Amino acid sequence: MTDTFTDGKPIRLFESGSIMQYLVARYDTDYKISFPPGSREFYEMTNWLFFMNAGVGPMQGQANHFTRYAPEHIEYGVNRYQNETRRLYGVLDKHLSDSKQDYLVGNKCTMADIAHWGWVAAAFWAGIDIENFPALKAWEERMLARPAVEKGRHVPDPHRMKELSKDKEAMERHAAQSRKWVQEGMKKDAEQQK
Incomplete structure (x- = not known):
């Protein structure tokens, strides 16, 4: 990602966590999806982002x-x-259940929730049954019910994972197309590395 830094010069950032931290520090000055740096919640949010x-x-x-x-x-x-994904989902599920909060930190939606949502929403694609994680499933549904999440999940293209999960034949067709694309990309990358 490239942005204009406070000195007027471009700054280039990569890696999703780094980009999210930058965007929040630079633009979330009212702490709508974050917490003030140095606060307990700030560090807890950072834990979940990592x-x-x-x-x-x-x-x-x-x-x-x-x-x-x-x-x-x-x-x-x-x-x-x-199995490792299930273990990690178990950690999230236990935290949400034990904390009795609607979100990962401070009972508000933060960048940590936003970072996790896309993965959890596509659990089925990895062969994970979200039904086995009731607190995490409730959290995922709560996230999807947020108007900003519903709007944002369709940028830049429509996010069809939820719909895809309901149609096994469509899911298999999509997997075949994706598999072909991934394999072609891997072959091209390997040739460039020679």
């Missing part, structure tokens, strides 16, 4: 790959990453 960046995202991404995109079924890969 939990997504270092845990949920990479593990579920691999679960997605071995479940939907790998050219052949590799049981070890599927089991390894689905």
